[in-house]
Amino acid sequence: MNSRYTWLNGQMIESSRTTIPLLTSGFHYGIGVFEGIRAYATDRGPAVFRLREHLERFESSARILGFLEVPYSVAELTAATAETIRANGYDECYIRPLLYLGEGGWNLTLDTGKAHVAIAVWQESVYLGHDSPKRGLRANVSSFARSHPGANMTKAKICGNYVNSYLAKTESHRLGFDEAILLDPEGFVAECTGANLFLVRHGKLVTPSSETILEGITRNTVTTFAADLGIPVFEGRVSRDQLYLADEVFVCGTAAEIVGLCEVDGRRVGTGETGPLTRRLQQIYADAVHGRHPRSPEWLEYVGVAAAKGV
Numbered sequence: 575m576n577s578r579y580t581w582l583n584g585q586m587i588e589s590s591r592t593t594i595p596l597l598t599s600g601f602h603y604g605i606g607v608f609e610g611i612r613a614y615a616t617d618r619g620p621a622v623f624r625l626r627e628h629l630e631r632f633e634s635s636a637r638i639l640g641f642l643e644v645p646y647s648v649a650e651l652t653a654a655t656a657e658t659i660r661a662n663g664y665d666e667c668y669i670r671p672l673l674y675l676g677e678g679g680w681n682l683t684l685d686t687g688k689a690h691v692a693i694a695v696w697q698e699s700v701y702l703g704h705d706s707p708k709r710g711l712r713a714n715v716s717s718f719a720r721s722h723p724g725a726n727m728t729k730a731k732i733c734g735n736y737v738n739s740y741l742a743k744t745e746s747h748r749l750g751f752d753e754a755i756l757l758d759p760e761g762f763v764a765e766c767t768g769a770n771l772f773l774v775r776h777g778k779l780v781t782p783s784s785e786t787i788l789e790g791i792t793r794n795t796v797t798t799f800a801a802d803l804g805i806p807v808f809e810g811r812v813s814r815d816q817l818y819l820a821d822e823v824f825v826c827g828t829a830a831e832i833v834g835l836c837e838v839d840g841r842r843v844g845t846g847e848t849g850p851l852t853r854r855l856q857q858i859y860a861d862a863v864h865g866r867h868p869r870s871p872e873w874l875e876y877v878g879v880a881a882a883k884g885v
């Protein structure tokens with residue numbers, strides 16, 4: 575996770591100097607919002623996939639949490655992201671913008687505090703295991719439900735929301751599974767701990783509707799590919815047993831990319847191997863992020879080459 579430079583409150587500084595004081599309320603109470611973005615190598619140098627959409631969601635997350643103003647515009651954060659990648663000289667990396675309550679806020683209100691903004695980048699970006707795209711994952715339905723939309727704001731990437739993900743994924747790992755599937759408070763399938771979920775049945779794609787999930791940018795990318803390919807997508811309530819009947823199930827997210835599930839709750843999914851439509855979408859996704867797809871120009875933000883490994 576070591577990078578040389580990090581952007582913090584408008585300045586590029588040595589990553590080793592980005593320490594946060596222990597008494598920072600955002601750290602104690604999970605009051606921050608973040609994004610998870612990836613840059614990929616292309617034949618025109620590093621390019622960030624769907625940067626605008628990620629930064630717009632970053633600003634939306636801050637507003638949903640209740641920040642009245644976000645200190646930097648999408649345009650400023652776009653430039654800062656490119657600058658951070660160039661400063662570190664990376665071809666490919668994971669990008670983590672973070673807005674957190676950096677000062678004040680000890681009386682549990684946002685208005686007595688001040689937001690700080692950082693953009694960190696790092697290179698190890700494999701999230702669900704190196705071999706997971708081919709092998710497929712074993713998942714179980716968690717005993718922890720996804721947060722009630724009246725209690726937590728699931729459309730925002732709020733730091734504190736991820737306590738829910740930690741509870742579920744730690745439980746699943748300790749039970750020997752790779753990933754947890756969370757149901758919504760009414761018992762319908764919502765999403766995974768850091769990824770959205772699709773199933774394939776009779777050649778159609780089905781995905782839980784947006785009420786209690788994070789509306790993933792990869793989910794949107796997959797539905798766009800499906801429309802391009804003429805594959806129908808049904809968004810609505812998904813029951814747990816629909817997962818058991820599916821021909822294929824896959825999860826998708828910026829970090830996870832597209833990964834098939836080979837087993838849910840000890841029941842084999844389809845043939846037990848990553849299915850044909852999942853593999854097709856994985857291939858199209860790989861082409862899109864690396865600049866080899868007709869949609870790549872509208873989705874890739876080219877960063878330019880690293881002029882010098884420094885600022």
Ligand code: PMP
Pocket residue numbers: 610765766767768769770787788789790791792793826827828829
């Ligand atoms: N759901 C949750 C809870 C997530 O953390 C993520 C990762 N950001 C996703 C879904 C997928 O979102 P995206 O495709 O935008 O990365």
